[in-house]
Amino acid sequence: MIILLKSNPDPEQLDSLTSWLESKDIQIHTSAGVSKTILGLVGDTTVLDIDLIAALDIVEDVKRIQEPYKNANRKFHPSDTVISVGNTQIGGGNLTIMAGPCSVESEEQLVTIAKAVKASGATMLRGGAFKPRSSPYAFQGLKEEGLRLLTLAKEATGLPVVSEIMEASQLALFDDVDVLQVGARNMQNFDLLKVLGKQDKPVLIKRGLSSTYEEWLMSAEYVMASGNERVILCERGIRTFETYTRNVLDITAAPVLKKLSHLPVIIDPSHASGKWDLVGDSAMAAVAAGADGLLIEVHNNPEKALCDGPQSLKMDTFEELAKKLIALHGFLATLKGEIA
Numbered sequence: 611m612i613i614l615l616k617s618n619p620d621p622e623q624l625d626s627l628t629s630w631l632e633s634k635d636i637q638i639h640t641s642a643g644v645s646k647t648i649l650g651l652v653g654d655t656t657v658l659d660i661d662l663i664a665a666l667d668i669v670e671d672v673k674r675i676q677e678p679y680k681n682a683n684r685k686f687h688p689s690d691t692v693i694s695v696g697n698t699q700i701g702g703g704n705l706t707i708m709a710g711p712c713s714v715e716s717e718e719q720l721v722t723i724a725k726a727v728k729a730s731g732a733t734m735l736r737g738g739a740f741k742p743r744s745s746p747y748a749f750q751g752l753k754e755e756g757l758r759l760l761t762l763a764k765e766a767t768g769l770p771v772v773s774e775i776m777e778a779s780q781l782a783l784f785d786d787v788d789v790l791q792v793g794a795r796n797m798q799n800f801d802l803l804k805v806l807g808k809q810d811k812p813v814l815i816k817r818g819l820s821s822t823y824e825e826w827l828m829s830a831e832y833v834m835a836s837g838n839e840r841v842i843l844c845e846r847g848i849r850t851f852e853t854y855t856r857n858v859l860d861i862t863a864a865p866v867l868k869k870l871s872h873l874p875v876i877i878d879p880s881h882a883s884g885k886w887d888l889v890g891d892s893a894m895a896a897v898a899a900g901a902d903g904l905l906i907e908v909h910n911n912p913e914k915a916l917c918d919g920p921q922s923l924k925m926d927t928f929e930e931l932a933k934k935l936i937a938l939h940g941f942l943a944t945l946k947g948e949i950a
């Protein structure tokens with residue numbers, strides 16, 4: 611349920627409304643807009659008399675929210691959520707470019723790539739230390755050593771770091787990681803999501819291989835309901851009948867999620883396409899579709915990469931693409947301003 615308050619509500623009346631709601635075990639999430647404030651209510655709202663609340667002097671409107679996701683719902687929080695990480699901001703009209711190798715392989719590899727993507731305009735370094743691989747015989751990541759190398763690359767470039775956490779017991783190792791990635795295969799690992807909800811680093815949730823928007827938003831809801839509102843959604847392609855590409859990039863994820871939710875939306879064209887020569891156009895389409903950013907795999911030697919070489923951009927290709935992405939984002943912002 612949401613309660614839309616009239617502007618400048620009487621503080622005493624607001625106090626008595628919130629104390630009464632809390633006495634009914636309802637949690638209140640306040641979203642203060644420029645002129646209007648919304649109270650988002652979570653809990654058993656069936657015990658509340660909607661007409662009684664609507665009749666209060668300070669209340670303009672009351673609505674029940676049908677969707678099962680509440681905290682993640684745009685109706686709860688009409689303005690975009692903006693997440694600050696280091697000096698960079700994710701969401702709210704900013705273009706976030708997360709780039710780096712699929713897997714951290716060595717200090718030289720990681721620092722070379724980190725410096726190159728930073729110089730090209732990336733705002734965050736993305737690299738995997740713990741890798742969820744389809745085959746138990748495939749390279750599983752450098753693990754703790756990979757995280758140590760990510761710290762070195764962060765120190766060398768000043769870029770905040772995104773890396774995948776596969777289970778809750780690894781959390782203590784992720785002290786220097788700025789954004790915790792939950793992989794597609796773990797999107798519905800509810801115990802992991804609950805643990806990540808109880809810590810305060812932003813959580814980037816990749817869409818499950820065959821997950822609906824609602825299931826994905828419910829995963830975000832798990833993190834948010836546990837107390838952490840800093841959630842980023844990442845579309846990485848879904849399973850369909852098509853086999854030419856690794857997955858199918860669902861470009862509508864950007865406009866749909868921006869409509870349903872206030873959370874930032876990132877698109878990963880690398881895992882979606884699985885082919886490096888499709889990454890650039892898919893990334894441009896993602897920006898045009900309104901995504902808040904991109905996650906792009908980049909390698910200094912894709913032919914020799916230990917993981918996801920075929921979809922990794924070479925550093926010079928990434929440099930050209932980043933220029934185009936930044937220009938397109940700027941052009942779209944101007945267009946919006948001109949039309950408005």
Ligand code: PEP
Nearest residue numbers: 712793794795816846881
């Ligand atoms: C990755 O980001 O390297 C990865 C394993 O992605 P996903 O979980 O989307 O398959």
Ligand code: MN
Nearest residue numbers: 712907917918
């Ligand atoms: Mn990968």
